[in-house]
Amino acid sequence: MALFGQWAGRARSTGLRTWGNVGPGRTLWTWGNADYGKGGTGLFPDAPIFAHQQFEPARVTEPELPAKLIQHLACGGAHTLLVTASGRLLACGLGEQGQLGAGTLESEGVFQEVAGIESIAHAAAGHWHSLAVSKKGTVYAWGSNKHLQLGVPTAGLKNPKGAATPQVVAALNDAGVKQVACGSLHSMAVTRSGEVYTWGYGKYGRLGHGDEEDQMLPTRVEALRHEKINAVFAGHDVSAAVSMAGKAWVWGYGFFFQLGQDDKKDRLVPTPLDVSYTIRHMAFGAQHAALVGHTGVCMTWGNSEYGVLGQVCVPPCCCSQSLQNAPPMRMCAPKCVGVFKSLLGYGPPRRVRDPPLNGLETVPTRPSSSSIRTCPTGPSSLRFRKCL
Numbered sequence: 001m002a003l004f005g006q007w008a009g010r011a012r013s014t015g016l017r018t019w020g021n022v023g024p025g026r027t028l029w030t031w032g033n034a035d036y037g038k039g040g041t042g043l044f045p046d047a048p049i050f051a052h053q054q055f056e057p058a059r060v061t062e063p064e065l066p067a068k069l070i071q072h073l074a075c076g077g078a079h080t081l082l083v084t085a086s087g088r089l090l091a092c093g094l095g096e097q098g099q100l101g102a103g104t105l106e107s108e109g110v111f112q113e114v115a116g117i118e119s120i121a122h123a124a125a126g127h128w129h130s131l132a133v134s135k136k137g138t139v140y141a142w143g144s145n146k147h148l149q150l151g152v153p154t155a156g157l158k159n160p161k162g163a164a165t166p167q168v169v170a171a172l173n174d175a176g177v178k179q180v181a182c183g184s185l186h187s188m189a190v191t192r193s194g195e196v197y198t199w200g201y202g203k204y205g206r207l208g209h210g211d212e213e214d215q216m217l218p219t220r221v222e223a224l225r226h227e228k229i230n231a232v233f234a235g236h237d238v239s240a241a242v243s244m245a246g247k248a249w250v251w252g253y254g255f256f257f258q259l260g261q262d263d264k265k266d267r268l269v270p271t272p273l274d275v276s277y278t279i280r281h282m283a284f285g286a287q288h289a290a291l292v293g294h295t296g297v298c299m300t301w302g303n304s305e306y307g308v309l310g311q312v313c314v315p316p317c318c319c320s321q322s323l324q325n326a327p328p329m330r331m332c333a334p335k336c337v338g339v340f341k342s343l344l345g346y347g348p349p350r351r352v353r354d355p356p357l358n359g360l361e362t363v364p365t366r367p368s369s370s371s372i373r374t375c376p377t378g379p380s381s382l383r384f385r386k387c388l
Contacts, residue, residue: 028070029057030080062110063090076125077184081132082111087119089132097128098164099143105164117166124234126182131189132166133177139189140166147185148216149200171217172197183234183252189218194228196221196241205268206237206252212268223269224249235284241270246278246294256287258302275299 072083079093079100090111091100098105101114118134125131129143129150141150145162151169154160172189175197181188186200186207197218198207205212208221221241230244238252238259249270250259257264260273273279277293284290288302288309300309 028060028073028082030060031057060111072122074123074125074130074182076130076182077127079125079130080111081123081125081130083120083123083132087121087135089114089117089120089123091130097144098162099125099128099130101130101142101164101166103165114166122179124180124182124187126187126234127184129162129182129187131180131182131187133180133189137172137176137178137192139169139172139177139180141169141187142166147201148214149182149185149187151187151199151216151218153216169218175218179231181232181234181239183239184236186234186237186239187218188232188234188239190229190232190241194230194244196224196229196232198239201237204237204253204266206234206239208239208251208268208270210268221270231281233282233284235289236286238284238289239270240273240282240284240289242279242282246280248273248275248279248282248291250289256303258284258287258289260289260301 069084069086070082071085074081074083076093076099079091079095082090084090089101090113091102092108092111093100095102095107096105100106100108100112102108102112114132117132117140118136118138120132121135123130123132126143126149129141129145132140134140139151141152142163142165143150145152145154145157145160148154150157150163150167151171152163152167157163157167175189175195176192177189177197178192179190183200183206186198186202189197191197196208197220198209199215199218200207202209202211202213202215207213207215207219208223209215209219210223224241227241227247227249228244229241231242233240233242235252235258238250238254240248240250242248250261250273251267251270252259254261254266255264259267259271260275261267261271273291275291275293277291277295277297277299279291280294281292282289285302285308288300288304290298290300292298302309
């Protein structure tokens with residue numbers, strides 16, 4: 001199984017809800033919070049928030065796409081974007097802020113094509129807005145603009161509160177953007193030359209400019225100016241960047257330790273993430289984070305509530321995990337790299353197998369008690385410490 005999409009939105013919805021089976025038989029399945037039809041299965045397009053929970057994976061059958069064409073998925077607060085290998089962009093889910101790009105405020109239970117754009121290479125979904133970058137480097141934005149997250153002058157919009165159709169982010173026309181990312185209320189882009197731009201809501205320093213001011217137009221993150229950044233990632237109110245050398249920087253809201261630092265302070269500028277691995281990919285939920293290294297190691301940190309970190313720890317210590325040389329989503333002997341003792345979560349991860357004919361089978365896995373390592377306790381109930 002391979003993960004094609006990740007979600008950075010509401011804390012109580014499923015964190016990872018869209019998967020695909022790699023190879024010639026690749027198919028698309030969704031599960032979790034199914035309100036507003038964001039699962040793309042045609043169900044519950046008018047259902048209110050949390051009215052329906054999709055506890056078992058359901059296969060997405062509309063539109064009928066050749067398996068090899070499913071290239072990329074992006075999951076927002078209540079909507080989903082799909083990019084095909086040929087550059088088509090499709091959307092489903094909540095549409096009340098125009099985040100589906102269909103020109104209306106209607107929600108859709110099945111994927112609908114977004115019109116009026118060039119061939120798309122990458123897309124990202126925020127809480128109520130969407131971004132896409134074409135294969136030529138043109139950046140498009142649509143949905144809510146309440147916090148200037150579209151990156152276009154409000155004077156150029158028919159409605160300054162947002163747009164229901166894709167708008168060209170003209171400030172990035174000559175930048176050569178290759179990838180975009182959406183937080184809940186802010187936006188990011190990285191260029192082929194390795195520069196990072198952010199805009200939108202600035203609270204907690206999530207834009208990385210050294211202050212908490214909102215930015216209407218894409219603004220270069222000067223602290224990363226001399227770094228060759230390869231990719232950017234955004235969570236609810238945090239941001240991250242990974243360089244071509246595999247180094248990572250994080251910034252924004254830190255109360256739940258989702259910045260991976262030794263405290264819960266916010267960071268107004270990019271701050272190095274101190275890990276012993278070169279990093280390939282990062283992902284953020286509302287209050288937690290994960291990374292995958294080039295060696296295959298997987299690490300998680302932040303708020304462990306509801307078991308989102310995939311950890312098995314002995315109270316009062318809950319630790320982030322290092323999953324080295326393990327099958328996807330299967331727990332092996334954990335290596336403790338931090339402590340988060342204020343919110344404990346007990347929820348071992350589940351290994352997702354190839355789907356049988358009657359659906360997907362999930363098997364819970366758990367390490368033996370002898371493999372569980374504890375961290376030393378301390379006087380503070382809110383502390384992130386390294387331990388060996």
